[in-house]
Amino acid sequence: MSRLLAALDPRELRKAARASVGRGEAIYDGPGWGSPAASALDRTWREKPGVRGWLETVDHKRTGKRFVFTSFVFFCAAGILAAIMRSQLAFPDSHLVGPDLYDQMFTMHGTTMMFIFAVPVMQGMAVYLIPLMVGTRNTAFPRMTACAFWLYLLGSLSLWVGFALNTGADAGWFAYVPLAGPEYGIGKRSDLWNNLINLTEAMGLMVAVDLATVILKMRAPGMSLRRMPVFAWSILVTSVMIIFAMPSVMLAANLAQFDRTFATHFFNPAEGGDVLIWQHLFWFFGHPEVYFIFIPALGFISTIIPTFARRPLFGHTAVVLSMIATGFLAFGLWVHHMFATNLPELGKGFFTAMSMMIAIPTAVQIFCWIATLWSGRINLRAPILFVLGFFFILVLGGMTGIMIGAVPFDLQVHDSYFIVAHLHYVLLGGAVFPLFAAFYYWFPKFTGRLLDERLGRWQFWTFFVGFNVTFFPMHLLGLAGMPRRIYTYAADTGWGTLNLVATIGAAIIAVSVLLFVVNVIRTRAGGEAAGDDPWGAATLEWATHSPPPAFNFVALPVVASREPLWAREADEPTHVSGLSAQVREGLVTTVLDALPDVRYAYPSPSIWPAVAAVTVVVWLFWSNVTPSGMWYGLIPPAIAFILWYWPTRRETAEQLLLQRRP
Amino acid sequence: MNVRAACCVVAAIVSLAACQREKRDFEAPTKAVTPPPVRLSEIQPGAISTKTSLEGKYEDNAFALSEGKRLFGWYNCTGCHAHGGGDKGPALMDRVWIYGSEPAQIYATIVEGRPNGMPSFGGHIPDNEVWELVAYVRSLSGLASGMASPNRSDTMHVKAPESNVEAQQPVTAAPSGASERP
């Protein structure tokens, strides 16, 4: 009791706070890896060992690596499904896989690639790289991002466990009603899909909010918007797009789930519902989603090309403006997925024009990259090979994209294999090739070791050749009238030969991905040590160790140039000082000019994000099984979120110790 | 060790339940299953057993139940029973059963027909479809698995979906007013 009373006295409190946080003199951060400040930072930022620390972590690098690793595992799993589907389609009238399993497999493949792989892997890369690139020690809301990871992991696992138990979603990755609705979506398969959408989109939104805040408010002093790296721009644009687009698909999935669980009539034409609502809501999200995947990839390329061309990006401003323009235009395209539904003529003209116009900002970027290469001196390593592969494949995919932007032509090839070819050209060309480039480029930063160059070249060539052998013939199949999502076809359709060729290509892709996995495993076991900056790059993530320590920088950098590691100014301050090394302290800067504004205490590790994620998942499944679970199931998450927010003694003490009123 | 064993058991049960619920059985059963003859009297030595091995295969299976729902409309059961509320024929969504609520009894009712208007569908409906209808008829009063029962249809709203029906304790009763009907 007396201790409690004593704690109410502010002076006593300040003293108690100091005692609980650090003994003796306050230690401030500053440059020098071997300094007392560095070891104090290490003590402050180190996380608990063991399972508990593993669950509690809020380190953006650990969370980011988890995202990337998990999504890559699911990428491989969905790739295996693709290989099985290609084997089924290699010959006409094949009986390898029946229609029920085939439907589940292509749904799982599409759902996994779009929701479980592509968006999380890009966000994961950003969660890892953005705080390093803008020069801060953690993300703004690292607990929220940790929670997002657990939501994502549990949601994805539940979908795949469901698939293993013959409860795999089977209405396509777009889950059109009525096929996914209460009458034709039989069993619990579509419920699992709707849950997954809720969980992965919640994940996407949480990470997007976190990343946008980091980029806007936590950049190193001096990193004004004009000096911000293109990758940070790409993630900012993506995050804002996510914030506007993802609510749409969450709403759609929930309306569909209400139809299934509570017998509402949103998609029931007999009771005033409209099945096209689903398509509008889905594609209002679905088309921008392509750009959530594509724009970060543009960011990778705009980061990698300057490093290997040994010069700053040509047309930095034009590239940034193009990305912003893409972000806006992406919201005007969704109807081009619906040209075969009945649309007013005026609408068709508008959406055709938008679909074609979006090619212009991409063209601007491609020309700026070519100009950069043209006027640079080129260090031809594996990352740049993948970028060159990107040029070939994405441009081809973009050309077919322009073709299908034309309504009349789209009416012919819509939902045919031409579209399968187009979307794989733009998604693999526009996202997976840049992603592999990014893996080769940043792997040394993640692990401290360089991926093997020779295996990398082999991987590139097998991937490039395999990709084109697989997907180019599909253009021809589409023109020859082969529709998508069929589990088999008759011999007299004449589609057999091209399908067999595509299947052979798929096998080559499988070999290529295997080579990458081998490369990663071999490198982890003992690859060439990378050093802090193996490529001679310009951005801030290379200004710290590889892999970076938990606190990222011994002293936060100060930036005086667009290329901070290439063009330093002699009389500029180089780093920030005066931040506590005993508390997880960082700096908030102003939005436009990144002037130092407020000191900020980062959240500490906490078990509650993981617990909250589990309770949310339980709630969703509970509400699928019985409608009352919708209400009772809310109680555990509410408790978890309150405990998450509730300030601990130590947090209050830290706040008081650092406190300085604005 | 015990935990792991328990996890394995739970996983096995879950997987069985899921497989049962989600299996799409496109093949017809190889031979017809003849249920025991229907009993109208409960007087007999020992316990009554009318169970067949097939019940779970249909009643816990979402596909079979939804097929049953489709056939209930296709074979015009709705003509007399409406959507379960009853019309010329008795209601099927209440707890009252005239000829028994056990699957085998309902099977016999469909196949053999009953006095006062229930026609015999024997020979007209393949055996597995009769069982699907049996399972669906039971789901109308909540006797089939709630996890597998159909959700609402894309039709006019007439009643709560089968998946939201509380299980009702069946009671056997004489046909109400059946004797007055021609």
Place this chain on the structure above:
Amino acid sequence: MTGGLHDVEAPAGAQAQAIAQLWHVLLPVCTIVFVAVLVAVFVALRRAPRATRETAPDVSSLSQPEPALARAVWAGVIVCAVLLLGLLAASVFTDRALARLPLEDALHIRLTGYQWWWEAQYDDPAPSRIFTTANELHVPVGRPVIVTLVGADVIHSFWVPSLHGKKDLIPGRPQTISFRADRPGVYRGTCAEYCGYQHAHMVLYVIADTPNDFAYWAARQRAPAAKPASALAQQGAELFLQKSCAMCHAIDGTGAQGRNAPNLTHVASRMTIGAGTLANSVTNRAAWILDPQQFKPGANMPSQNMAPDELAAINAYLGTLQ
């Protein structure tokens, strides 16, 4: 199962023709742009000197403008924009052309998509001349056809590549598509919107006949079913009613009035059974009746327990339904 033309690049109708022309504009323009970009990348790679990671970065561009490069990029972007405008114009003109198909004296057909087959009802001002068929459309060459598309259960999509692009059959939102076949022939169409297990086997043949052939076909379709000629067929006709067949199928002029499955009044005149799953032969029909699930797993037609002689009778009867 019996071939038929299905190729975007082999148009047989006015509208497919217009779209193929658009494709012949799109393809070369896009190919030229693609090749030009690749050539630029290739030349950039060839002319730029090689470097290593130690090569000092050239940061002069941070303070000095690069007008030559800027001009080249601008030129590229402007060329792209002009080409896109051209393609946009081509697209709009084609769209207009599609909408301007003359529709005088059009044939009206109401096409309903079911999981996984098509029902076609040929409209006529005189109700007695309306008839229903399934999975095959006969249309007269040179005469426009207006098809009303109705989705009965889930969304399907009508696509006959040689005649026109596709249009969806959406529950609650009927819409129409019009086309004209300009050459006689068999054109294979298919459901193009994923609709469940047997999306793969939901084929629709459009047979373009000369006007005389069409009139002959339509007159035959309007007639009720042929009376069974042989004793075996007569036995089949009775079995058709006794067994489960008539629960779902209709044969006009008999007691079979099921409305849930294809109308079989003239089934023997069709090219395929099971919506393009099997060619319509005696043996295929027998195999199909016994166990359709073997060929089209998930289809709504159940497998039958049927004695061989019963099967033979029913098959013989169906064979007479020309």
Place this chain on the structure above:
Amino acid sequence: MTPSTGAHPIQSSASPAKAWRREREATPASIPAIRRGDALDVSMLPSYGFGTRSLMWWGTLAMSTIEGMGFVLMILVYFDMQSRARIWPNEAPPPDLLWGSVNMVLALLSIIPNLLANKAADDHDLRKVRIWLVVVLVVVFALMGVRWLEFHALHIRWDTSGYGSAVWVLLGLHTFNLVTNFADFVVVTAVMFKPPIDGKRYVDVAENTGYWWFIVLSWIPVYLVVYWAPRL
């Protein structure tokens, strides 16, 4: 504010590029970061800030945008269904105006204690913060009670028709926000009664009261759609 002890360091140095100089000349000089040799000493900066200086403010802004998109899209769904219906509302009379309007008036009035709580938080006035937070809690609780009555005044179940589904989900979406914000207020109020009180908690109060604006403002279109659109 701590007085600045010199020109802002990023601003002070000469640079070869003119553009840079212009950029630097535009930056304010009142930032209390101090140049010490190569270092930029930020130890004199405040440890928290209100409004746009707070990270959570940005998080809240994003959250409001996300939920606002939800409302916008749901309203579009409502009007899409209405535009396709021959009779609207089908199978029910329009909802009674009474409780919805009471809710609207109460919601607008609730802005007053919220503003006062916000101002008290700005002033670090603990006593006033506590008083006004409790008042806000009472008002929000009353709003939830009124909302309960509103559901009963809809005259239709969610599973009766498409119209019923649309109004229930629209009202439900707003109720979900109302309830979660109530929970937020409960927690924030409890924290303000649990000393020691650090300055950041005042920021939390300010942000919660700021977020309340979103709840009230989003209620205006939802109210108009639920109660007035069926009467058009």
